[in-house]
Amino acid sequence: MTERTDNHQSSSSTFRRLLATPLHRLIRGTISDHVSYQQVIDEADFDPVLAKALRLRIRKAGRRSCTRVELAKSLVPICQEQQKGGRSAGELAAALQNADPGPRGVAWKTHLQTLLESRLPTNAFHVLAQLTRRIRSRPLCRVAYDSCVAEWSKQMADGTEFAEIQAAMPDTIQLGNRINQLHCIEPVLMDDLPNEVSTILHDAVRRTRLWRNEKRDVAKELSTHFSAGLEAGASARELVESFGDTTTAAKLIRRAKVRCRPTVWWAWQRTWQLATIGGGLILMLWLVLFLRLVTASPNVIVDYVARFDDRQSAIPSDDRAWPIYREGLVGLTKDWVRTDFVDASEFGRQSKHWDTAKDYLERNDASVELFVQASRQPELGFLFDDPSNDAWLIKDVPEGVERSKLYDPKNSVLMVLLPHAQDLRRVEIILQAAIKEAAARGDAERVTELVEATFRLSSHARQTYDCAVSYLVSQAIYNSAGDEIVRLLTSDPGLMSDSQLERLTTSIKRHSRDFVIEGLVFDKVLIEDTLQRIYSDDGNGGGRVTQDGLRLLCSSDFYRPDDAAVNLRGSLPPFSLEDELTFSQNAQFAVFAPRAASLIADRKTLKAKMIELHDLYVDDIRRPYSFGSKSKFVATYDEIVNDVAVRAKLLPAVMFYQNYYHSWLAVTRIRIGRAASQTSQASWLAVIAIERYKRQEGEWPQSIEALVPNLLVEVPIDHFDGKSLRYRINPDGSPFVWSVGPDGVDIAAEKLIGRDDVYGNTDPTSGIPPGDWQLFPAVLTPPKQELAD
Amino acid sequence: MRIERELMRGAGPVAVLKLLESGAKYGYELVEQLTAETNGVLEVGQSTLYPLLYNLESQGLIKPQWQQADSGRQRKYYSLTGKGKKRLSRDSKQWQAVSEAMLRLGVISDPHIEPALEGGA
Numbered sequence: 006m007t008e009r010t011d012n013h014q015s016s017s018s019t020f021r022r023l024l025a026t027p028l029h030r031l032i033r034g035t036i037s038d039h040v041s042y043q044q045v046i047d048e049a050d051f052d053p054v055l056a057k058a059l060r061l062r063i064r065k066a067g068r069r070s071c072t073r074v075e076l077a078k079s080l081v082p083i084c085q086e087q088q089k090g091g092r093s094a095g096e097l098a099a100a101l102q103n104a105d106p107g108p109r110g111v112a113w114k115t116h117l118q119t120l121l122e123s124r125l126p127t128n129a130f131h132v133l134a135q136l137t138r139r140i141r142s143r144p145l146c147r148v149a150y151d152s153c154v155a156e157w158s159k160q161m162a163d164g165t166e167f168a169e170i171q172a173a174m175p176d177t178i179q180l181g182n183r184i185n186q187l188h189c190i191e192p193v194l195m196d197d198l199p200n201e202v203s204t205i206l207h208d209a210v211r212r213t214r215l216w217r218n219e220k221r222d223v224a225k226e227l228s229t230h231f232s233a234g235l236e237a238g239a240s241a242r243e244l245v246e247s248f249g250d251t252t253t254a255a256k257l258i259r260r261a262k263v264r265c266r267p268t269v270w271w272a273w274q275r276t277w278q279l280a281t282i283g284g285g286l287i288l289m290l291w292l293v294l295f296l297r298l299v300t301a302s303p304n305v306i307v308d309y310v311a312r313f314d315d316r317q318s319a320i321p322s323d324d325r326a327w328p329i330y331r332e333g334l335v336g337l338t339k340d341w342v343r344t345d346f347v348d349a350s351e352f353g354r355q356s357k358h359w360d361t362a363k364d365y366l367e368r369n370d371a372s373v374e375l376f377v378q379a380s381r382q383p384e385l386g387f388l389f390d391d392p393s394n395d396a397w398l399i400k401d402v403p404e405g406v407e408r409s410k411l412y413d414p415k416n417s418v419l420m421v422l423l424p425h426a427q428d429l430r431r432v433e434i435i436l437q438a439a440i441k442e443a444a445a446r447g448d449a450e451r452v453t454e455l456v457e458a459t460f461r462l463s464s465h466a467r468q469t470y471d472c473a474v475s476y477l478v479s480q481a482i483y484n485s486a487g488d489e490i491v492r493l494l495t496s497d498p499g500l501m502s503d504s505q506l507e508r509l510t511t512s513i514k515r516h517s518r519d520f521v522i523e524g525l526v527f528d529k530v531l532i533e534d535t536l537q538r539i540y541s542d543d544g545n546g547g548g549r550v551t552q553d554g555l556r557l558l559c560s561s562d563f564y565r566p567d568d569a570a571v572n573l574r575g576s577l578p579p580f581s582l583e584d585e586l587t588f589s590q591n592a593q594f595a596v597f598a599p600r601a602a603s604l605i606a607d608r609k610t611l612k613a614k615m616i617e618l619h620d621l622y623v624d625d626i627r628r629p630y631s632f633g634s635k636s637k638f639v640a641t642y643d644e645i646v647n648d649v650a651v652r653a654k655l656l657p658a659v660m661f662y663q664n665y666y667h668s669w670l671a672v673t674r675i676r677i678g679r680a681a682s683q684t685s686q687a688s689w690l691a692v693i694a695i696e697r698y699k700r701q702e703g704e705w706p707q708s709i710e711a712l713v714p715n716l717l718v719e720v721p722i723d724h725f726d727g728k729s730l731r732y733r734i735n736p737d738g739s740p741f742v743w744s745v746g747p748d749g750v751d752i753a754a755e756k757l758i759g760r761d762d763v764y765g766n767t768d769p770t771s772g773i774p775p776g777d778w779q780l781f782p783a784v785l786t787p788p789k790q791e792l793a794d
Numbered sequence: 795m796r797i798e799r800e801l802m803r804g805a806g807p808v809a810v811l812k813l814l815e816s817g818a819k820y821g822y823e824l825v826e827q828l829t830a831e832t833n834g835v836l837e838v839g840q841s842t843l844y845p846l847l848y849n850l851e852s853q854g855l856i857k858p859q860w861q862q863a864d865s866g867r868q869r870k871y872y873s874l875t876g877k878g879k880k881r882l883s884r885d886s887k888q889w890q891a892v893s894e895a896m897l898r899l900g901v902i903s904d905p906h907i908e909p910a911l912e913g914g915a
Contacts, residue, residue, distance in 0.1 A: 229820070229870065233867075233869070
């Protein structure tokens with residue numbers, strides 16, 4: 006039992022010795038004799054108050070017993086010495102008790118030794134604790150601590166109170182910040198260089214504006230340099246003089262030191278520099294383009310709408326048809342349903358809407374009379390800027406739409422909506438229904454009079470404005486009148502007398518026009534008007550794109566940001582000219598417009614291209630119709646549209662001619678329409694001649710050539726193949742007239758296509774309908790589906 | 795005698811490389827040696843020497859190393875790299891060629907043959 010206890014005591018003692026041995030001795034394989042810190046204190050035989058204070062402080066300061074022993078061994082002699090020097094145990098105990106908080110960056114051993122050795126008051130160490138907590142560098146904490154203790158001790162030894170010292174120094178926050186600024190030259194402080202040297206060093210290093218670690222490196226090297234100089238016997242002044250100008254030195258050091266920076270930094274630096282230079286160049290370029298854009302303004306010299314009005318004003322009031330048409334239009338009752346009336350006017354009694362139309366005609370008899378009367382006037386005489394139009398314009402304006410939105414004389418020609426052209430189509434439809442109504446009553450004279458009125462109306466429609474739309478409206482009315490003759494001769498061949506048929510033949514010839522030849526003259530005017538509104542004018546036919554011009558393009562119906570053919574590379578928003586732009590639209594416009602404008606060709610180049618396209622277009626559609634012939638206009642337009650750079654450059658031309666490419670003005674569409682109109686006109690004359698032949702000879706002619714020369718001057722031509730119109734007598738003895746149709750292939754009328762198939766082919770890519778076109782007898786029954794408006 | 799700045803710019807680096815050929819040296823040592831061994835002709839201040847050293851370092855001709863000196867103080871010693879040795883060899887040849895050319899032109903005189911030349915005259 007005793008043996009076990011001895012063994013236990015022995016192992017416990019070894020363990021304590023192990024704990025008491027410092028780590029560096031353990032590594033070397035030696036174990037210290039175990040002595041506790043309490044034994045060390047007890048052996049000193051201090052006053053109990055001081056012994057207790059020492060124990061408490063040492064226990065707080067170190068966790069390992071070896072640390073505590075080491076602390077005790079260093080503090081005990083100091084305390085003994087201080088007591089010998091006259092300091093009381095109570096005074097030393099109080100100093101130890103007030104050691105908290107400990108300063109940052111200073112070991113407890115050092116701090117406690119300083120605390121006991123120096124005569125500084127306790128609050129001086131509190132100030133030091135606050136100060137060191139403001140300093141970021143731990144080594145600098147130690148420097149500041151040592152410096153302050155030395156300086157303050159010196160001053161207090163000279164009789165200065167600490168309160169006075171504290172009052173003279175800046176507060177700890179300011180002092181801490183100042184020391185932090187010295188962080189990079191910490192080695193200078195560590196080397197304890199003379200003030201004038203460390204000042205110049207500090208100044209030079211600060212001016213280098215290098216990274217902190219670079220500054221430290223430079224400061225450390227220069228401080229060792231100066232130290233070496235001092236060791237070699239040079240004076241501080243000599244060293245400062247040999248150093249030279251600090252600004253130059255800092256500049257040279259920085260330049261050289263930066264060259265030593267890592268490749269990654271240089272790569273980043275170069276990238277950033279390139280990006281900055283690139284950004285700056287782009288900004289400058291944008292600024293130049295922006296100034297170019299905002300300093301250009303369009304110069305609208307010619308008001309083509311006003312010029313048209315001037316021409317119309319020269320027509321004597323008594324010769325003008327429009328005031329009478331207008332009176333008739335204003336007088337019409339409002340129960341007009343266009344689709345129903347179109348159906349009734351075409352198919353008469355066969356239409357389910359006939360009774361409604363007939364009732365409408367009875368109630369609006371006065372207006373019909375005014376239309377007939379107006380048609381007898383030699384000129385249309387329409388004026389755009391005419392206050393007398395207000396009553397008519399306001400009459401049919403949709404709810405919520407202002408008159409100014411419908412028509413504004415200040416608008417460009419592109420924006421003129423031609424509201425009167427639409428209403429002349431309405432007059433035509435009403436006259437057509439009136440013809441049906443008169444024919445139903447057997448009033449041949451009234452029928453003839455109304456057909457003649459419709460032909461005259463077609464001539465008036467041509468005068469609505471010098472543009473393709475007017476000519477197309479006119480042609481549609483003219484075709485409607487001619488088709489009506491064929492319907493009358495189909496449904497009631499004996500209604501009209503020979504003289505009445507003669508009058509109609511005269512009307513057909515008198516009002517015949519080649520709308521292609523006449524209508525396209527205006528397109529060059531349209532080009533001029535577009536250019537003067539988009540570009541500035543340098544007086545020599547040149548100019549650059551303006552802000553207003555770009556806005557005009559963006560507000561155009563043809564501007565579609567989602568359509569690659571006409572967008573400004575997706576950069577500008579579409580908007581209406583009448584609407585106020587939102588902030589984001591304005592910003593988007595301001596940012597992207599300069600670049601977009603710079604992409605667009607100058608006025609002279611664009612005009613040349615537009616004229617070239619115009620001439621190609623005119624050449625294409627004036628050539629005799631030939632199925633499948635290639636259009637040079639389409640090929641050129643395709644070339645422009647398919648090349649992104651060219652498309653952007655010629656954007657106004659692309660937008661302008663888009664209509665000529667895609668819509669009812671497309672080359673194929675116009676050429677088919679022209680051939681169809683010419684063929685229709687030939688067929689009307691032929692059908693009247695066939696009817697008159699029957700009356701004269703008592704039988705149908707055996708061939709179309711039999712009508713020449715007594716009833717026709719020349720053989721009627723099918724303009725789809727350039728040969729004579731196809732004619733035959735059916736097995737039932739009835740005559741049949743047809744055209745080979747747009748495909749140019751005669752299939753002996755085995756498959757027939759209608760009028761809408763011929764005229765309605767607006768998209769050249771959808772293909773030409775195969776089949777022959779029936780011209781006589783007319784189709785008198787409506788199709789199963791309702792006619793679309 | 796003070797050397798023109800442009801001339802010093804060419805001579806300084808090769809002089810420093812030459813001094814480092816015999817072994818690693820720290821800044822002050824280089825300043826002292828340059829002054830002493832060139833009779834003050836190639837004397838440089840710290841504001842010139844250290845940028846020069848950093849430039850050579852950035853070119854990979856010398857490499858620095860902090861070492862403890864005999865005095866116990868930390869010092870930054872510079873030593874020649876392989877690339878530095880090659881450069882020194884090349885530059886030395888070039889300076890040699892320049893010196894010979896200047897000698898032939900009479901811009902400089904050879905101290906060894908000067909008496910002979912004087913005697914011959």
